[in-house]
Amino acid sequence: MLPFPIVDVNKGCSLLVLLVLTGLAAPGWGNDTDVAVGPRRVKQGDVLALTFPLRAAEGVAAVGEFVGRFHDRETPVFPVAGGVGVLLGVDMEDVAGTSDFVLERRKADAPVTVARVAVTILPGDFGVQKLSLPQTQVDLDAETVERVEDEQRTMLATMRPVTPRVWKGEFVLPSEGSVQRTFGLRRVINGQPRRPHTGEDITAPSGAPVLAINEGTVQLVADHFFSGKSIVVDHGLGLYSMYFHLSAVTVHPGDRVAKSQVIGAVGASGRASGPHLHWGVRLNGARVNPLSLATAVASVADNLQ
Numbered sequence: 001m002l003p004f005p006i007v008d009v010n011k012g013c014s015l016l017v018l019l020v021l022t023g024l025a026a027p028g029w030g031n032d033t034d035v036a037v038g039p040r041r042v043k044q045g046d047v048l049a050l051t052f053p054l055r056a057a058e059g060v061a062a063v064g065e066f067v068g069r070f071h072d073r074e075t076p077v078f079p080v081a082g083g084v085g086v087l088l089g090v091d092m093e094d095v096a097g098t099s100d101f102v103l104e105r106r107k108a109d110a111p112v113t114v115a116r117v118a119v120t121i122l123p124g125d126f127g128v129q130k131l132s133l134p135q136t137q138v139d140l141d142a143e144t145v146e147r148v149e150d151e152q153r154t155m156l157a158t159m160r161p162v163t164p165r166v167w168k169g170e171f172v173l174p175s176e177g178s179v180q181r182t183f184g185l186r187r188v189i190n191g192q193p194r195r196p197h198t199g200e201d202i203t204a205p206s207g208a209p210v211l212a213i214n215e216g217t218v219q220l221v222a223d224h225f226f227s228g229k230s231i232v233v234d235h236g237l238g239l240y241s242m243y244f245h246l247s248a249v250t251v252h253p254g255d256r257v258a259k260s261q262v263i264g265a266v267g268a269s270g271r272a273s274g275p276h277l278h279w280g281v282r283l284n285g286a287r288v289n290p291l292s293l294a295t296a297v298a299s300v301a302d303n304l305q
């Protein structure tokens with residue numbers, strides 16, 4: 001198993017933070033607490049773990065009744081020792097500033113807010129990558145544009161379902177190669193701003209094994225214009241991992257894969273300048289830095305129920 005390197009992202013925030021929500025224990029909780037508790041800070045594109053202590057009688061047994069909300073995204077809630085936990089994915093392009101994360105309890109009539117946490121999003125300070133390419137490689141013909149849009153729709157649809165959690169414990173790196181720290185790079189090609197880089201690149205020789213970063217179910221195997229031979233794995237609770245530019249794929253849609261299982265091989269398929277693994281993670285629709293899963297999950301891994 002390849003443990004994550006120690007990352008300085010979120011350093012100091014990796015301890016399990018118990019947000020003491022006194023309102024939860026009070027009779028008749030379910031009224032909007034209207035109290036901002038334990039404000040948190042997180043960088044664009046990072047994952048933030050939050051845990052909420054609940055009374056056993058009202059908490060763990062009823063975990064399915066809870067849901068988190070942040071911006072326009074729903075965040076599933078999972079049981080942890082003594083309460084519930086949430087992995088909040090902050091999208092790389094979420095606007096910097098402070099918004100409330102809201103923990104709601106679903107009721108027959110209307111959802112009730114049980115906790116609010118002020119979450120301040122800090123700028124990701126992503127670098128800029130300027131590239132010069134022959135314009136013929138940049139401009140896509142109409143047919144290719146249509147293909148690319150269709151493939152993007154397929155990708156998004158693949159990662160929409162929220163299934164039960166199968167990820168367990170900490171995550172591993174998907175390759176032994178060299179991590180390039182390219183998440184979030186703003187790319188400028190021939191002077192034109194392009195989409196930011198949504199994943200982490202790991203350079204490794206063609207044919208090097210690619211491992212599943214945690215237990216999950218293979219949701220998609222495809223050969224796309226930009227990402228080449230690609231695999232998407234569903235780890236549950238809206239957490240998906242993507243593995244692009246592969247030279248070989250050794251799994252099929254529907255396969256259950258174990259943590260560290262070999263699922264393919266590094267390559268340069270699709271639009272790639274050389275052999276490397278592009279590794280992406282989506283968390284409830286947010287494009288997040290795969291490396292930031294390490295600290296976030298480490299803070300709840302021991303308390304998962």
Ligand SMILES: [Zn+2]
Pocket residue numbers: 197199200201277278279
């Ligand atoms: Zn990449």
